[in-house]
Amino acid sequence: MSEGSRRATDPGVGRHEDRRRIYLAKTVRSIAYGLLSGTLVLYLNQDLGYSALSSLVVTGLTVVGAGVASLLFVTPVVERLGVRRSFGLFSGLFTLSALLLFVTANPVIVVASVLLGGVAATSADNGPLASLDQAVLPSTLPRRDRLGGFARYNLLGYFASAGGALLLAVPNALTPRSIPILPPAPHPWILIIYLALAGASWGAYATLSTGVEPGPRDAPSEKPPELSLETRRHLRSLTALFGTDAFAGGLVINPIVAAYFVLAWNTSAATIGTILFLSGVLAGASSLLAVELGKRYGLLRTMVVPHLISNVFLVALPFMPTFALAVGALLGRSTLSQIDVPTRQAFTMGLVARRERTPVASTLNGTRSVAQSVSPFPAAAFEGAGYLAVPFVLAGAAKIVYDLVLYATFRSVPVAGEPTIGPRGGTTSSASPSRGSR
Numbered sequence: 210m211s212e213g214s215r216r217a218t219d220p221g222v223g224r225h226e227d228r229r230r231i232y233l234a235k236t237v238r239s240i241a242y243g244l245l246s247g248t249l250v251l252y253l254n255q256d257l258g259y260s261a262l263s264s265l266v267v268t269g270l271t272v273v274g275a276g277v278a279s280l281l282f283v284t285p286v287v288e289r290l291g292v293r294r295s296f297g298l299f300s301g302l303f304t305l306s307a308l309l310l311f312v313t314a315n316p317v318i319v320v321a322s323v324l325l326g327g328v329a330a331t332s333a334d335n336g337p338l339a340s341l342d343q344a345v346l347p348s349t350l351p352r353r354d355r356l357g358g359f360a361r362y363n364l365l366g367y368f369a370s371a372g373g374a375l376l377l378a379v380p381n382a383l384t385p386r387s388i389p390i391l392p393p394a395p396h397p398w399i400l401i402i403y404l405a406l407a408g409a410s411w412g413a414y415a416t417l418s419t420g421v422e423p424g425p426r427d428a429p430s431e432k433p434p435e436l437s438l439e440t441r442r443h444l445r446s447l448t449a450l451f452g453t454d455a456f457a458g459g460l461v462i463n464p465i466v467a468a469y470f471v472l473a474w475n476t477s478a479a480t481i482g483t484i485l486f487l488s489g490v491l492a493g494a495s496s497l498l499a500v501e502l503g504k505r506y507g508l509l510r511t512m513v514v515p516h517l518i519s520n521v522f523l524v525a526l527p528f529m530p531t532f533a534l535a536v537g538a539l540l541g542r543s544t545l546s547q548i549d550v551p552t553r554q555a556f557t558m559g560l561v562a563r564r565e566r567t568p569v570a571s572t573l574n575g576t577r578s579v580a581q582s583v584s585p586f587p588a589a590a591f592e593g594a595g596y597l598a599v600p601f602v603l604a605g606a607a608k609i610v611y612d613l614v615l616y617a618t619f620r621s622v623p624v625a626g627e628p629t630i631g632p633r634g635g636t637t638s639s640a641s642p643s644r645g646s647r
Contacts, residue, residue, distance in 0.1 A: 223418040228349040228358070231342050232365055234413040235334075238303070239366040241406040242334060243373025243489065244399060246463045252399070257314040265589045267323060268464055272585075274324035275336030276578025283337050283571035292345060292421045292567075296414035299337040304407035334366060335455075335578040338410075343574065344566040345421045347558045355559065356503045359551035364496040367547065371489025374463075374482050376402070423564050436568065440561050443622070444569060447557060448576050450615050455577035457607035459584030460600040461523065466539065468592055469601075474532045484536060491540055492547040499548045508556040509619055512549040517612045519545035524605035527598035559624040 249271070253264040278299075287295045309322035342362070350358040436444065463485055470476040470484065495515075502511040522542035529535040561569050588600035 223420040224349040227417050227421055228346065230413045230417055231346055231349070232362060234300070234338070234410045235342060235362055236365045236369045237406040237409040237413070238338065239334065239369035240373040241307070241403050243370030243485075244376050244402065246370070246374065246485070249464075253319075257319075259316075262589075263316075265464070265585065267319060268585070270320060270582070271323040272335075272459070272462075272578050272582035276575050276580075276582055277324075278337045278575075279335060279340045279571050279578060280575025283340050283575075284568045286337075287341075287567050292341065292423070293414075293417050293419070296338070296341055296417060296421075297411065299341070300407070300411040300414050303338065304404065304411060307403045307407050335574040335581070337571070338414075340571040340574040341567070343554055343558065343570040347555075347566065348421070348423075348563060356508065356551060356555040357500050359554045360496040360500045363547070363551045363554075364493045367489050367493025367496065371486045371493065374485035374489060376482075423567070436565055437562070440565050440569065443560050444572060446618055447573060450611055450618070451553075451573055452576045452580040454608060454611045455580040456584045457604040457611065459581035460588040460604040462581070462585055462588075465585060465588045465592065465600055468589070469527065469597055470535070472592060473527070473597055474535065476532075484539065487540060488543040491543040495544055495546075495548045496551055499551045502548065503552050503555070508552045508559075508624065509616060511552045512556065513612045513616045515545040515548040517609060519543075520605040520608045520612070523608070524602050527601045556619075556624060560622070 249264075249268055253259040253267055254261055259267070283295070283299075286298060290298065306322045309318055313319065346358055346362060347355055467476075467481045467485070470481055476484075498515075499511060502515070506514075519542045522538045522545070526535055526538040526542070529538050557569065557573060558566055591597075591599040
């Protein structure tokens with residue numbers, strides 16, 4: 210049997226290859242985001258001459274663009290074009306936005322580029338491509354490995370983002386001071402790397418198989434069935450909760466954390482890049498913990514408990530008496546705070562039928578991005594006024610409330626394939642019925 214025939218008749222082969230391509234696209238996109246998260250404010254302020262406030266506003270707009278695109282456009286585009294063409298469209302916008310951002314200083318074009326939704330200047334990846342990834346990835350995995358699949362997806366993203374942040378520490382001497390066709394800037398190589406990564410992301414998505422499509426009932430030319438009443442009820446609760454968590458997270462995004470270390474400890478850009486790299490590595494490693502904890506204690510407890518402890522580190526960080534302890538608190542928080550990400554994704558996708566995953570993922574990711582886009586501005590205002598501790602205290606307190614309410618709301622809600630926690634902490638097989646090929 211030929212290789213092409215084997216792929217056509219063995220759905221497992223197609224699922225495996227699609228999963229690898231999604232992982233590859235996530236990896237290269239995250240390298241670009243990690244690179245940009247630590248340098249965009251400096252690029253706008255020092256290279257293009259934007260004021261500090263304008264630079265922060267543009268940085269915030271990158272999150273707005275990603276959130277609005279995910280919230281408003283993913284589901285209609287998928288309905289009209291299908292999943293594969295939607296991946297191609299949004300990854301193409303990712304490339305175009307990068308090109309526009311780095312080849313001009315015109316404020317209108319710069320703002321237009323970040324609002325395309327393809328540029329992300331934070332460690333969060335909540336844009337259209339992430340929403341599509343989250344909706345498609347479960348269909349490429351056996352149900353028993355759903356949490357592990359999301360853990361690997363996030364592990365690659367965190368490590369790649371950390372590697373991108375580490376590029377900030379590359380000495381100026383190793384890069385040319387200018388390239389004739391580009392605007393003058395200390396690091397024109399950023400554009401070259403960013404465009405290469407964007408192209409690689411587009412290429413990975415362009416080779417996805419037809420297996421990523423939801424199925425005949427959700428063909429691009431047909432309107433998909435409406436969300437069930439149960440899914441709508443869950444979606445309302447999750448939207449409010451995830452929005453609260455994301456708003457709190459926006460108070461302490463990487464640029465805000467970097468500004469804190471500069472203002473409080475006079476930290477250099479190279480040191481900040483190293484700190485963000487270590488933070489990303491630890492956050493990525495925590496994804497591996499999520500798998501074992503999820504199997505032992507269930508998805509919901511794994512989402513809540515480590516996240517709750519991490520927020521104690523977050524509140525304590527600005528009160529640390531030494532630079533080393535402040536960095537330690539940040540790294541302690543990073544070690545625990547992201548365990549909830551793959552478990553959250555597996556939990557939410559397990560709550561809904563396959564045909565509902567795209568609108569649910571795009572709504573939740575879009576809500577997170579929009580909510581997170583608002584909070585950096587008051588955080589920057591507090592830091593600018595000298596109240597360096599306020600963003601960390603507010604973020605930690607809001608996240609603790611989120612954890613407690615999330616657990617109280619969903620502790621009795623069954624999820625397909627999720628082990629049920631017994632009275633002594635052990636796990637038993639869930640008896641919840643599957644809904645529509647979960």
